[in-house]
Amino acid sequence: MDGSNTQFTPHGRHLIAGEWVPGEATFHSQPAHGTAHEYSVGTPALVDRACQSAEAAFEEYASVSRERRAQFLDAIAEEMEAREDAITEIAMSETGLPEPRIRSVELPRTANQLRLFARHIREGAYLDRRHDAAMPDRQPLPRPDLKMVQRPIGPVAVFGASNFPLAFSTAGGDTASALAAGCPVVVKGHGAHPGTSEIVAEAIKAAMERCDIPPGVFSLVQGGDRDVGTSLVQHPLIKAVGFTGSLGGGRALFDLCARRPEPIPFYGELGSVNPMFLLPEAVKARGAEIGKGWAGSLVMGAGQFCTNPGIAVVAAGAEGDAVVDAAREALASAAAQTMLTDGIAKAYRDGQARFDDRNAVRPVLRTESAGREAMPNLYETDAEAYLQDHALGEEVFGPLGLVVRVSGYEEMETLARGFEGQLTATLHMDAGDTDMARRLMPVLERKAGRILVNGFPTGVEVADAMVHGGPYPASTNFGATSVGTLAIRRFLRPVCYQNIPDDLLPADLR
Incomplete structure (x- = not known):
């Protein structure tokens, strides 16, 4: 490993096919604290160069053994860990996130999910190998020999996320799962943390060199206007896109992917309000x-989490009042708290203003936020008002909660059916609530990718069984997840081989 925990000073260039490439124009980072640095601005020409390099590397990388790809993923994790101090310092400066969030959560999670995919591809079950042996004597027609396996789809574009500078960005889950599948990756770095993206790209470059991986397998293009993202998703050599971000930005990119001469899948995780249903016995x-715990999660x-539980559904009355009172007090x-960017902070204030403008919404705790700092807010409405006003169901990215009061189970179920697609839905229940919960479960299964009982959805476990996705608008593909080993299936496609000699088959089928 050539990394170290020495002082890191960004050089501000793009990484394209193993080379650090400058750009003609530059921009300055806008850190929450510390020194701003200068970075090259991405261009469609640089995107084209990265995509061409990815395509040139695809066939070789797709034929690399699973063991060697696993070693590559392990090496990326090791190279990132070797830069722990430097990564922590620049990520804290750029995002304003506290040191424990970077050092003890983000970095270990990113390394662990790289190692999770390394283990997953070593085991090989994801290949879903199938074989129907030839039946030459079958009547009335013989059956040919048929073999099937999952194969990588080609170069993948990944957009870094603002709220996870490591785990959902340069070497995050989308990149890890695409590399594990055998697909080269072109990352569009997020402008909120370009220095973090650069040092992680350095770690990936070092891992490629250690493992003799073709340099075109990974590229990072920094900054740039919308035309950079547009040129990336519309580039004819890109075969899929991974995205974590806002509904508006994600939907615009999704539409661009669909309008291409060759439409490609857009795997967008767009956030949700993650409703919690508080059942009466609980x-x-x-x-x-429960109210105090909800406040802590908010x-x-x-x-600034896409799984932040923004809505609590609770019955009207004194017992429900106790939930609201405890949440307000906490x-x-x-x-x-410092928000990730000035733009996110402004969007949070705008979201609060949307609630203030509605007569049917009552402030329970109203505060003023200024600049890049955010204070928590709590509002309350009823089910009828919520169902009549679509804007109340739009995500407010920040520490704002909405209590929706219901008259009883029937109204709670009506409300549940009225929710749009969600990443998560939560039931708070005791044993006496089981019948009510059983009636809600079929509704929630159709609304969310993950259902919890007696917990809070903030935080997504990196594990085989995790699903981080859901029906639109939570994500653009209800059958996919961006976390967990099933995420690799987004970047694979099944290929059937009929009567193919063994020496022509992919190594995983021989």
């Missing part, structure tokens, strides 16, 4: 505890 037994990371004691 509220009666521990309503204040303010975690300044609420939120009132929370301090201001």
Whole structure:
């Protein structure tokens, strides 16, 4: 490993096919604190160069053994860990996230998911290999020999996310799963943390050199206007796109992918409000505890998680009041937190203003946020008002919660059916709520990719069984996940080989 935990000073260039490439124009980062640095601006020409290099490397990389690809993923994890101090320092400066979030959560999670995919491809079950042996004597017609295996689809574009500078960005889950599948990756770095993207790209470059991986397998293009992202998703050599971000930005890129002469899949994770349904026996037994726990989940990371539980559905009455009172009390004691970017902070204030403008919404705790700092807010409405106003169901990215009061189970079920697609849905229940929960489960299964009981959805476990996706608008492909080993299936396609001699078959079928 050639990395170290020494002081890191960004050079501001793009990584394209193993070379650090400058650009003609530059931009300055806007860190939450510390020194701003200068970075080259991406262009469609640089995107084309990266995509051409990815295509040139595809056939060789697709034929690399699973063991060698696994070693490559392990090496990326090791190279990132070798740069732990430097990564932590620049990520904290750029994002304003606290040191434990970077050092103890983001970096280990990113390394662990790289190693998870290394293990997954070593085991080989993801290949879904099938074989129907020839039946030459079958009547009335013989059956040919048929073999099937999952094969990589080609170069993949990945957009870095603002809220996860490591785990959903340059070497995050989309990149890890695409590389594991055997697909080269072109990353569009997020402008909120270009220095973090650069040092992670250095780690990937070092891993490629250690493992003798073709240099075109990974490229990073920094910055640039919308034409850079547009040119990337419309480049004819790109065969799929991974994206984590806003509904508006994701939908625009999704539409571009669909309008291509050759449409390609766009795997966009676009966020959700992640409703929690508080059932009566649980509220009666521990309503204040649930309210306090909800408040803690709302303010975690300044609420800048796509799984932030933005809505709590609870019955009207004194027992439900205890939930709201406990949440309000806990939120009132929370301090201001620095948001990831000025734009995210402004969007949070705009989201709060949307609630303030509605007569059917009552403020439970209203605060003022300024600049890049965010204070928590809590509002309340009823089911009828919520169902009549689509804007109340739009995500507010930040520490804002909405209580929706219902008259009883029937209205709670009506409300559940009225929700759009979600990443998560949560039931808070005790044993006496089982019948009610059983009636809600078929509804929630159609609404969310992950269903929880007696927990809070903030935080996504990196594991085989995890699903991080859901029906639109939570994501653009309800059959996919961006977390967990099933994520690799996004970048594979089944190929059937009929009567093919063994020496012509992919190594995984021989």
